Amino acid sequence: MNGHSFIEVRTIAQKKNNEKYEAILNAAVKVIGQAGYHNAPISKIAREAGVADGTVYLYFKNKEDILISILRETIGTIVDRIHDELQLGDGDAAESLKGLITIYFGIFGVNPDLAMFTQVHLRQSNAEMRKQIGDIIRPYYQIIDEVILKGIESGVFRESMDKRIARRMIFGTMDETVTAWILTGAKYSLESQVQPVYDVMVGGLRA
Template sequence: MAKRTGEKYDAIIDAAVRVIAEYGYHQSQVSKIAREAKVADGTIYLYFENKDDVLISLFNEKMGAFISDVETALGEVPSAVEQLRELIRLHFEYLESNSQLAIVTQIELRQSNPEVRKQIGLILKKYLNVIDQVIQRGVEQGLFHDDFDPRTARRMIFGTIDETVTSWIMKDCKYSLKDQIEPITKLFLKGIGK
């Protein structure tokens, strides 16, 4: 298997986002992805075992880059309240700027087989850990109450952000996700903030 870097690899990942967003995961044949990436069908198999591997790699690449950007941005924000706001802003801006990726991550990943969902869960765990760190920091800074279950708070935060993006997609992206940043931040802070 070829090294998972380079122009062709990136072209395949980006093509997979476009094809899966347009046709849905189950209707997205490897040949369609190859055609969109402007590579031969066999080239895909130099980098990926199968279509499931393409989907897992796509999520790993895109989510991995996003998590890295979030960690860097949050490292520059001392207050946990502002970190929470920044986390929501980055999440919404990232997906609003690429509605095709939003469709893939919010809709198509959830229709995949159990093994794909398991691999996606491992990748997503890194993001959930970032949310956990924000919550813990808020408690340590005395900005968030300490009498709640942090796992429940994490599920509440991620679930609300996730559902907001899914609703936006289901409404054909007709409004700005960025307009939701302040209302959702305030909602969270009334629940966990002091």
């Protein structure tokens, strides 16, 4: 690794420990979630965060960089909680699956602005951003793959299933459930959907 790359990595790490970095991300979630991507200029995000416009550019290259950073932090939080709270290597695969659903719905269920941001506004991104989004979500896909494989090896899930289709079904069902919840005004508890979604999923996966 050359000196330039090392400085960039260290700088990013330092930024993430800064209160202003977090304040800008939280402000962007709120402003974009409520006003929409195209109605959320940097100046409005800065005002919500309580910082000067120029301060935002000390942490982010542009608004697209803010979007990607929010998704990276969100997926990172989900993955960290899964590793902290679930025994992926030792527990029952079906219970691990339920844990994935519970954590996913729990994080979005307490933050409708974040749900609106990820489920609606983030999807207005361009092709280059969509590739970055795919790279960011990959660690979560890998966890789903791990649960599926463990279920097959333990005889809990059907060995004949197509694992890629199973992963798409699991993530797609959770994703669509959050989307339906936020687009209908978040009028009910998202966590109340854990059991019915789990029942549908595990019914299709069980051996």
